[in-house]
Amino acid sequence: MVVYAAFLGLGLSIGIVGPTFQDLAVNVNRNISDISYIFVGRACGYLGGSVIGGFLFDRMNHNLILGLSMLGASVGLSLVPFCKKAILLVVMMAVFGICTGILDTGGNVLILHIWRSEAAPHLQALHFTFALGAFLAPILAKLALGSAVPSENHMIADMSNHSELTLPPAADLEVIFGVPANKNLLWAYAVIGTYTLVMFAFFIVLFFKKIPNQEKAKEAAQKIRTTKYQNALLGLLFVFFFFYVGAEVTYGSYVFSFGTRHAGMSESQAAGLNSAFWGTFAACRGMAICFATCLQPGTMIVLSNVGSLFSSLLLVIFDKNHICLWVATAVYGASMATTFPSGISWIEQYMTIKGKSAALFVVGAALGEMVIPVVVGSLQGKYPHLPGILYVSLGSAIATGVLFPIMYKLATAPLHSKIQESRKSEDQKALLSTSRFNDEDEDDYGEEGAEEEWDKVDFEMIEMTDTMRNSVIETSRKILRESPTEISSHLLSNDTPFSSSLVITGNSPVKPLPLDREKND
Structure with a gap:
């Protein structure tokens, strides 16, 4: 439950950037295309945090690592509204990205360690809480707290001039770091930062709670699963999550700006469109908790790919029709909902996932989150009249739709006889190790x-x-x-x-x- 609550905070943290993107640009006196590099900073931190988390989770206490990551995320997120320079904002986003990368890797690994073959619905529940947080973020930022940014500031933020605006004389400290003029921006990030700080306290309590050694015995008893083309499969999954997560984060972050600048929507309508994406995203992930008990992960991935391809194609064709935008955005959010947890559950059927393997998936996701938003930001800067976000979403849907059949073919390839014998030997070692744990910790078992x-x-x-x-x-x-x-x-x-x-x-x-x-x- 604590991990689920932490992923709710992760969703809030990721989702808050989109609806406050223009406010952050005004706060640092830059236009939107100039500060699109905050996504690069966050993704670079996310990338580093994923690699660090993959190694640490095989060697250290999980609760301690997750608690420290929540503490760092709380500090970094709370300081974001105080940044008055774009470079400082990028640095804070990078610090925040490191912590969320560790949390994302660790949360998935922890659920797999606890539930193993029964992890599919629990992974869906874990990522449902993330989607729920992302759905609540725009409501918190725009609908609940409102927008206090004057219209002229938005005009400044939308100027095509990429150079920094001339500021009135002020102290150097105030120019670099200071209280934002928009108090609603400050409160939005302060609320989420406080929430993640509370999660840090819960993880520290769990850290001091005694954990029986039977968890190690259960882990040793698990059979080692492998595939014939294991390395190739991991590489393709890396690319698969690159396109999927990149498209998901990009659409969720830019749909608000797309609605106001390209589709002619008001701020409240664009915020509603943003919430429609994350709302259907969260709702479908919630329903997927039940679907995962009766549907195979591969089937859910195929359905998601078909829905993403169909909805993104509609978005490209009817890019200025408000009704079509609402409907296609809702379908696109629902289609994107189950892909990531279903992908992890699917690969767990064919090979054993440990910290390093999970880190590879999250690294691919982090690279997608870093590269694809920058591409969209550049397209919006150079071609403001073209819906670059929609073209990128369609291309990502095509890529994931082509990659999964190839991955399925590699995963179901028959094993060589030597690999089968090696796997039997590993199973025997796990059996012997299990017997040893059973003799040592016999008094600790109560179930x-x-x-x-x-x-x-x-x-x-x-x-x-x-x-x-x-x-x-x-x-x-x-x-x-x-x-x-x-x-x-x-x-x-x-x-x-x-x-x-x-x-x-x-x-x-x-x-x-x-x-x-x-x-x-």
């Missing part, structure tokens, strides 16, 4: 389901041991009957019960076992 699981493992281990022991005893008896005089004086060591160090004498083709070993057995 009947866990006890029954360990009893089955112990029973299988006892059967394996008895079979091997009986085979050794029978072989030693045969040897003793056939050539008792050729027993070597070099006896078996007690530390290696199933290996022999006897010296063969005469013409005996076998290594006899000592008599006292038979008696002990």
Whole structure:
């Protein structure tokens, strides 16, 4: 529940940038195309945070890492409205991106570790809370708090001149860092920053809570899954999430500006259009929690790709029709909703996902979030009369629609015999490791389901041991009957019960076992 609440804050943090984009431009006295590089800063931080989180989550306490990431996100987000320089705003967005990258990677890995094969609906619930936060962000920014920015400031923000505006004489500190004139901008970021700070406190409480060692035993008991083209599949998933997340974040961030500048909507209408996208996005993810229990992840991905392609095509054709914009935006948001969690659930069926693998997916998403918004910002700056955001959305939908059939073909390719034998060996190691954890932590188990699981493992281990022991005893008896005089004086060591160090004498083709070993057995 704490991770779900943290992802709600993540959605609020990501979604607040779109409706406050023009306000941030006014705050730093730049136009929209000039400050589009805040997406680069946030995505670069997101990229670095994803890589860092992928390594840390395999080595450190999950709750501590998530708590520290929420603390950093709270600080960075709260300082964003105070930035009076574009470069400082980019830096703050980068700090915020590092923390959210760690949170995104860690949240997905933690849900997979807890639920494993049953993780599909729980992943949908996790990303539903993110979408819910993104849906509430425009309401918080524009509808609940309102807009106090004068119309002339918006005219300044929309000027085509890319140079910094002339400011009245002021102290250097005030020019770089100061209280924003728009108090609603300040309150919007302050509320979200306070919320993430509360999440930090919850994670710290969980950090000091004692966690039984049975979680390690359950992790060791999991079978190691792999595919024939594992590296190629990971690379294609990297590209797949690059286009998907890039299109999702870009549309959610630029649809407000697109509605006001290209479609001729008022601010309240554009904010409503933005909320329509995130609202259907969140609603469909909420329904996907139930759908994931009866539909395969691959089926949900195919349905999402078809819906994204159809709706983005309608947006391109009817780019100035308000009714079509509302309907197609709602369909586009619903179609984009389940792709990311379904993609993680789908690949988990074919290979084991750990921190590094999850980090690779989030890195691809971060690169998409970094590159695609910049492309759209450049298109809006150079060709203000063209709906660049819609063209990019259509291209991304085509790319994801083509990539998934290729990934499915690679994932379902039959394994080589050597890979199958290696996987069986890994499963046996996991079984032995599970038995060891069961012996050490027997007193910590209180659930009947866990006890029954360990009893089955112990029973299988006892059967394996008895079979091997009986085979050794029978072989030693045969040897003793056939050539008792050729027993070597070099006896078996007690530390290696199933290996022999006897010296063969005469013409005996076998290594006899000592008599006292038979008696002990």
